[in-house]
Amino acid sequence: MRHKWSIARRLFVAHLLFMLALTATVGTATFIDARDHAYDEAGRRMSGIATAIADNPLVLQAAASPDPSAVLQPYALHVMSDADADFITIMAPDRTRWTHPRDEELGKPYIGSIDAALKGQIFTEITAGTLGPSVRTIAPVKDQSGNVKALVAAGVTVRTVDVAVSGRLPALLAIAFALLVGGSVASWLLGRYLRNVTRGWGPEQLAQLFAYYESVLHSVREGVILIDPKGRVVMYNDQAAELLGLTPRPSGADPGDAALLRDLPLAPSLKDLFESGRAAQDEIHLAGPRVLVVNQGPAVGPASSAGRQRPAVFGTVATIRDRTEIESLGSELETMRTLSDALRAQTHEHANRLHTIVSLMELGRADEALDFATKDLELSQQLTDEMVGAMEEPVLSALLMGKAAEAHERGVELGLQANSTAGTAGVAVQDLVTILGNLLDNAIDAAADAPAPKWVELSVESGVRGVDITVEDSGRGIDPGAMDDVFRHGFSTKASGAYGRGLGLALVRQAVHRLGGTVAITNPRGAHFHVFLPAAGTTKETS
Template identity: 55%
Template sequence: MRKWSLASRLLTGQLAFILCLSAGLSWALYLQAEQHSYEETADRMMSVAETIAADPFVLESVKTPDPSALLQPYATEVMETAHIDFLTIMAPDRTRFTHRSESEIGKAYLGSVDQALAGSSFTEVFTGTLGPSVRAIVPVTDDGGEVRALVAAGLTVDRVAIARDAELPAVFIISIAALAWGTLASFLLSRYLRRTTQDRRPDELADLFAFHDAALHSVREGLLLINNDGELVLYNDQAAELLGLTPGTGSPVDPRDLGLPATLAELLHGGRTAVDEFHFTPDRILVVNQSPALAPAGPARGRPGRQGRRPAERRLGTVTTVRDHTEVEALTGELQSMRTLTDALQAQAHEHANRLHTIVSLIELDRPAEALEFATRDLVQSQQLADDVVAAVGEPALAALLAGKKAQARERGIALVLTVEEVPGDGSGPALLDSGELVTIVGNLVDNAFDAVQGLPDPEVTVRLGVVESAGSRGFELTVRDSGPGIPAESRSRIFEQGFSTKDPVQAAGAGRGFGLALVNQAVLRLGGTLEVGSHHAGGARFTVRLPLPEGARP
């Protein structure tokens, strides 16, 4: 039996139980039928005895010198008419006046008479001259209440057994019907369990559950199971960590009530298929895959149906996997930032090469004073920009980026206006910010502004940066403003989505657009800042970044 499946064990156990139940039911019904037969016979005998005792002929006959001569024919007629085995009319001293067998007349009655002599009627089962019988004894009283005679009417136990046996077919039919219906129900339940459990043994099911539970909690990716109602029913520890959920499982809950980002919550609740979709949380970049969980709906699970066709499938819900892509995106952002910085430095190097050629040409033309003045003026301008940026922000990398962007703007014919706010307070300088994050934020915002004004008449981009104080705390503030056409109102809610771009779709696809602002938004979130987008009075887009600075830190 150890090799039997769960369905087989359940079927065997249920059949044994139903068999015992049917046997018990049969025995109970048999005893009930027997009890009912005795009670019904006793009631009938009591009715017959009471009727005879109430007959005035009996009272008058017992007062005569020879009661038997009058009562024996009377008793014989009653026994034949009422179909009873005996009707004994006796004196209070037990002397029989009547009997089924005339040889017993005049002899003492066998049985209890005490209650009848006291004036009470009763029934009993007693073994007399005819064998065991069910009998009723009733007193015959005169007008004064004195007991003048006793009447005993009875039916032998064999006749009672015949009446009982007449009810046995109904008892057996009920028992057999209960056994048949119980067996059918057990078979159908066993068949359902066999199909549901794929005829596995209990130990196999336990091992399978243990393996699945171990796999659920050991995978490095977040795993979520969602039912057809869009409710989250199960998730592993990694998913809880990535999404900020409470570890463990409870009752099904709507993902929209868990404080998840709106796009991710709608994806989980809606159950649509997703392949490598990026979703942003306040501190993570997640790659989400989602697909329906399907199971064969037909009886032959996993086996081809007729003509090689597989049975129809039913949807159980959706399975969602979540991967942490934050580190990869951070590396991508750093790479993009380095590319931006490299492009800017290449533009600056190109411009410096042109200026160096100019200085060399002035020297060759024997005009050293003008060459010295040109070189000094260029050095002062470059050094002033670097000093202003370093003094305000404390980041040489940002100063190099802005210097390169200024050179890049000159090459593209764009007027880049850099404004560095004076550091308020005691002049000790603000705290250092992460240079990689700053380069990502500033480089992408300035590049987007350049793209927005490229080809327009009088293109201009304004960059204002510095440290400001608000409510007693310091923070870094960056504003990038352009004179382009601005951002359409219907697109402002989506411009920070990865892959979304306001550029021409063909050009955007070829240039890998739709990632810059998403990286900027994620960098701002990692630094605990805010990013606002709007339009200024002269038209064009305006991006404002505010980043908190640790209090008391020095550059």
């Protein structure tokens, strides 16, 4: 049962027990203090009475008489009544009582300490006598020479003092009760707050849940980042640190030490998304060399059990997936699709030419059919030789052949200028496919939408320093006001609903920057893109 109690219940019970113990301790201490104070006050009062009687000349005179009791007993009873004392005993130095509230005690020895009084000192004590325990003061009666001739003891029984203390008990009990009630109410309010915050879970459950969450956060393949309403990054897991280029956050770190979002080295688009707190679903963002897919939503707490309060929003939580490899595979797939489209176009064109040759043969024009077939073969072989001879890399040759066939099918003339040894200069062919493929796609689209003549010029030069790539088209060019936005992810001049729009040139810039190269845009006739990629092992050229 102990492990099933929530933190709120445990705190309430512990606080209630503490308040009970505190109330009992404070009440007992207050009662003892009040009793001691009452005893001290009774002692001071009895000291005054005993001293006043001892200073009365009547007592000294009576002590020298043959029968002191005859004179002192009535006097002592009268003073005892007026002073509200339980007893006044006047005695001889040898303890013989001359006065006592009970006549039968006269002449008997006094019970109590008198040594200090015999030395001329006044002292107070609590001791038991014939009337029971009492607070009493003994004062000496001295003659003119300072000799002790008699002793005066004035006292009040402990029972009487306790009765006086008991009169204060209602006030003490009221204070103790108020303290107990106030502490219980405070415990209940605090317990209610904790119950809402912890959802009624116990510390063992919370510790187990925290361990599970920590294990999940640090084992999932997706990045997770939590941002509070003040713009502080409260938590992120190892995968998020790797994807975003952040320093790994230790397990169980104090949320109060969270870094501000604006101080983290995040990509601008990601920082804008996280700062806005808006909901996002499968948004693509470029972060350095990575293509990331981000989902974001509010971190909402549970609503109150009564349903009267709205759920609390503790910030936003975002999940991040790495799509870099998928984009790389997509580029390769796009290359294969381009080749497939080229083959389809060539097949369609070859079928038309074959039908022409067959028709000429059926008309009996064999010589013309042979001449047509020979010239067509020469043109096809010339195009193949130009593309293959211009590029050492077979993958790039295949890409360019496919793009040439696609351009031809769309009525665009694709021209290629390349030196005979235009290799890759150590640059990964996958990156070249990404850069060339996307630049040619945009150029062919721009030229196809423009009035005739429609053309695209590609120049590739490779040397010791690196690779120079120039792509120019006969399109309408780029709006000068949009030069800074061309490479931004999501920007496109094409139809807004097209799939994948606004990503191609962003991937080009990402690849160029990752390789340490430069990219520039001008508008001499149409759009003119110039890309320089330094050879592997060389330093980055300043643009």
